[in-house]
Structures are given as C-alpha cells and as structure tokens.
Amino acid sequence: MVKEQFKEYRGDLHKWYKRCVSNEEAVQSASPHVIDEDWWILCDRFSSDSFQKMSKINSDNRKKLEVNHVAGSKSFVRLRHDMRDSITSQEPGPVDLYRGTHCRQAMGSWVHPRASENWATIETLRS
Known part of the structure; x- marks a missing residue:
C-alpha cells in the first residue's frame, strides 16, 4: 500500500x-x-x-499497445500467484492468465474487441 x-x-x-x-x-x-x-x-x-x-x-x-489489461500495476507473477488453485496451489497456465488479465470478471466482458479475438485464436489453437 x-x-x-x-x-x-x-x-x-x-x-x-x-x-x-x-x-x-x-x-x-x-x-x-x-x-x-x-x-x-x-x-x-x-x-x-x-x-x-x-x-x-x-x-x-x-x-x-493494442490491448490493455485489467490487472493495474500488479505484476503478472503476482497475479499468477494470486490466481493459483486454493486446493492444489497450482498456478494458472498462460491461457488462463490471459483470460484473467484481459476479461472483466464481474461483467464477463473483454477489455477490448481485440482481446476477444486473441482469446478465440488461443482457444482454436488449444483445441
């Protein structure tokens, strides 16, 4: 603080x-x-x-920068630590980290249309 x-x-x-x-x-x-x-x-x-x-x-x-993120000034390392599974303590992978930092969780909306396109590409490559 x-x-x-x-x-x-x-x-x-x-x-x-x-x-x-x-x-x-x-x-x-x-x-x-x-x-x-x-x-x-x-x-x-x-x-x-x-x-x-x-x-x-x-x-x-x-x-x-084409797409901003919703993480503020928090480092991505700290975000990964904060997003880890409470039971297994496993940190999220790059795909889950992208969703967590580019999607407004409360509203379920992407910060930018380009972020949504990136997510669709990621999901296509992942499947």
Whole structure:
C-alpha cells in the first residue's frame, strides 16, 4: 500500500512539473507537497536527458499497445500467484492468465474487441 501511495505521489509531482513551460519555470513554482531543495533535485531529474529518453520510449511503447489489461500495476507473477488453485496451489497456465488479465470478471466482458479475438485464436489453437 505504501509503495502504491509513493508511486501516485511521484506521478503527481511529475504532473506538477509538466504543467510548466520550461525547467526554469518549474524550479520557481515548486510543488507545495515537497521542500524546495528536494523539488530542485526532482526538476534536475525530470529535465535530464536520460529521464527524457526513458519517458519518450515508455510513451511510444504505450501507444503501440493494442490491448490493455485489467490487472493495474500488479505484476503478472503476482497475479499468477494470486490466481493459483486454493486446493492444489497450482498456478494458472498462460491461457488462463490471459483470460484473467484481459476479461472483466464481474461483467464477463473483454477489455477490448481485440482481446476477444486473441482469446478465440488461443482457444482454436488449444483445441
């Protein structure tokens, strides 16, 4: 829970930074949730070439993603562990994991039509 709160806090600080037109403006308009010295360090990090490059790569990769999943920020390893059989402790296979992460369990609907097509292909190959 603390990890999730920190992740949201860090994201909020980056959103605050991105509202500014330039790094100099961002340095002058510090977030009220952090002390000035820490804000300056964050501004240096957010404006660094390595951070900008990583951010661009991640943004491009998210744009290429055709089908989202419903797992949130949970890792697939943790999901497999959480989805294991309560009696045998056997973890789900890749096919069951796909269904569990791309189908809304409560509603029984797929997150995207493409996910439904992928599932149909998987079932065809499986049979």
